[in-house]
Amino acid sequence: MSARRSLSAGTTASRRRSFWGSRRSRFKLLLPGADVILTESNNANRRTAYDLIGVYHGGKLYNIDSQAPNAVTFEWLRTRGFDKIRPETVCGSSRIDFWMRRGDVTYLLEVKGCTLAMRPPSAGSGI
Numbered sequence: 001m002s003a004r005r006s007l008s009a010g011t012t013a014s015r016r017r018s019f020w021g022s023r024r025s026r027f028k029l030l031l032p033g034a035d036v037i038l039t040e041s042n043n044a045n046r047r048t049a050y051d052l053i054g055v056y057h058g059g060k061l062y063n064i065d066s067q068a069p070n071a072v073t074f075e076w077l078r079t080r081g082f083d084k085i086r087p088e089t090v091c092g093s094s095r096i097d098f099w100m101r102r103g104d105v106t107y108l109l110e111v112k113g114c115t116l117a118m119r120p121p122s123a124g125s126g127i
Contacts, residue, residue, distance in 0.1 A: 069113040
């Protein structure tokens with residue numbers, strides 16, 4: 001079940017906000033009072049009862065769920081004609097998000113999400 005909530009001043013996200021940096025072109029997404037999308041977890045061994053899925057900022061919804069980009073990418077890869085797709089594949093001492101094969105060619109793909117939004121720099125701003 002998903003729910004839209006607001007972050008309180010005591011949340012982990014608000015205590016970590018100095019991590020985001022201070023450049024004018026960046027804006028912080030997880031601030032006290034921000035509307036967020038949460039899903040409730042049924043796992044009794046978790047420290048928290050919810051997963052953070054997204055946050056609203058400036059009228060837009062930003063994805064925060066670290067698993068969502070891989071799920072979307074996997075669905076997209078299935079439409080690209082690969083003979084084989086393996087998610088979360090060990091490659092040496094690393095784990096790669098996707099290993100794909102088409103014919104005799106092997107592809108490796110690492111997927112990234114974001115938790116910090118950037119504004120495009122204005123002309124002459126030097127940013």
